């Protein structure tokens with residue numbers, strides 16, 4: 001019997017595909033993304049397709065409810081490469097008409113024909129990295145598009161037939177006053193997107209923004225202003241008919257990003273440089289460097305996986321995987337609680353107790369009392385939920401749930 005038959009399961013599995021290329025590195029960005037690697041696009045796509053096929057042999061037949069092309073800038077990929085990747089997904093996994101296939105796009109990289117090509121290739125949800133509707137702010141962030149170009153792309157996407165569109169926006173930029181942010185969000189609402197993701201700007205180590213802040217060329221984001229912007233946004237979006245379903249995500253009824261919800265308790269494979277996965281009780285990640293990723297996938301396909309016996313052996317045999325952690329009871333409890341608390345519905349206490357054999361109170365005891373007393377966490381209808389103050393200070397809660 002093929003040893004890998006024992007690894008097969010009929011449970012759904014989602015796919016995240018990381019595309020690490022960008023035209024220019026944005027000032028605030030610490031994602032695994034690189035400008036100036038155009039020569040690697042084709043070999044990288046070859047490696048990604050090989051990795052899809054490798055995993056297809058192991059997880060074939062499992063239904064795939066969601067696929068997410070993230071980055072980096074997936075919209076920098078030429079349409080023929082997107083078509084090849086989509087074809088390999090269809091060959092290797094069970095995608096169907098209900099599979100949500102999302103792609104992140106930078107408005108500075110696309111036109112109407114490209115968007116039509118994406119629709120024809122099977123992409124059915126698009127997420128635009130807009131960040132701001134003020135040109136001065138966009139320039140300060142080193143974004144490669146203007147506010148008008150972002151609006152034009154939105155209209156082109158509708159014309160191309162996209163019925164599900166997300167806009168990503170960032171608030172709390174250096175020197176950004178509340179009314180500037182309000183104006184950005186109002187311009188976004190005027191477009192009537194199906195989904196909005198709002199992120200507070202953070203200064204990440206090693207970014208141009210961090211260096212500018214350190215040398216006094218930019219001011220650090222102000223926490224109180226960001227809190228005021230977040231609170232105003234929550235009220236304004238509720239008034240406009242958007243439901244908040246996660247700390248940073250709002251949607252029109254029924255338009256949740258299903259891929260976001262998979263991270264709560266499903267399994268997913270992250271394919272591509274630096275992508276993280278959760279499969280068969282393991283967390284693991286591919287090597288960060290795109291160049292090394294290409295080399296390591298080649299090494300994996302030239303070796304044989306035929307003799308592998310179980311999940312741990314599969315992961316050891318995959319040369320592109322650089323980090324593996326078997327989930328302990330403590331990390332599984334922490335992952336479950338944190339991912340559930342990010343969502344508005346919160347953590348189902350009875351479900352948690354059934355799965356882990358102990359209540360959240362028994363698992364975390366005094367730490368939970370502490371955040372409850374601080375007004376960050378509340379229990380309602382059998383669910384633990386972040387309060388509105390807790391959503392602003394979510395990391396204060398999450399850090400207390402992590403194992404030592």
Ligand code: SF4
Pocket residue numbers: 021022023024025026029030031033071072073106129
């Ligand atoms: S386009 Fe996105 S991934 Fe690329 S540098 Fe800018 S923020 Fe980072």
